[in-house]
Amino acid sequence: MLGKPDAGWSKVTMGEFEEYASYLTNVPIDCLEACIHRVKGKGPLAFVFEAEGPGRFFVLATAYNTVIKWEEDDTPESCHLIPGVNDVQLVLETVHDIEQYLNDWAEDWHTCTAEELINKLNELKELLPSWYQRENIKISHFQKEEDQ
Secondary structure (H helix, E strand, O other): OEOOOEOOEEEEEEOOEEEEEEOOOOHHHHHHHHHHHHHOOOOOEEEEEEOOOOOEEEEEEOOOEEEEEEOOOOOHHHEEEEEOOOHHHHHHHHHHHHHHOHHHHHHHHOOOOHHHHHHHHHHHHHHHHHHHHHHOOOHHHOOOHHHO
16 A cells, blocks of 8 residues: 655555655554544544645545545546455555555654654554454455465
8 A cells, every 4th residue: 555655755556546645744644543543443444645736635445445536626537446455454554564664654754753653553553453353354364375
């Protein structure tokens, strides 16, 4: 989902959809807070990304699919359905991608420190076991074969 941050940008990839998110928002912290919101059962998983020129795009993930919608465009092309990519996958990808590039996020983004990211990651990871149990989520279904 989140590529390695570079010069204030991170590529957001979901299925066939690819777009760059700008440093104008605190992408790693905002994504982790959205995941925490979902895992606590306070609502759906929803991300907001600033792409500058084309504007903002919203990502809404359900238990089955993900929808991406551009804010300022009401044409059919502005809405993308990503079938089979669900909220559990995106939460796990968010944790993985931020951990993988932790130092890059802290150094390149300048909106948070590595310590702040680690604290937010730990907060989310502490909530995951109860979420899995409450939602009857079997993590093995989402792991790649080489990870098992």
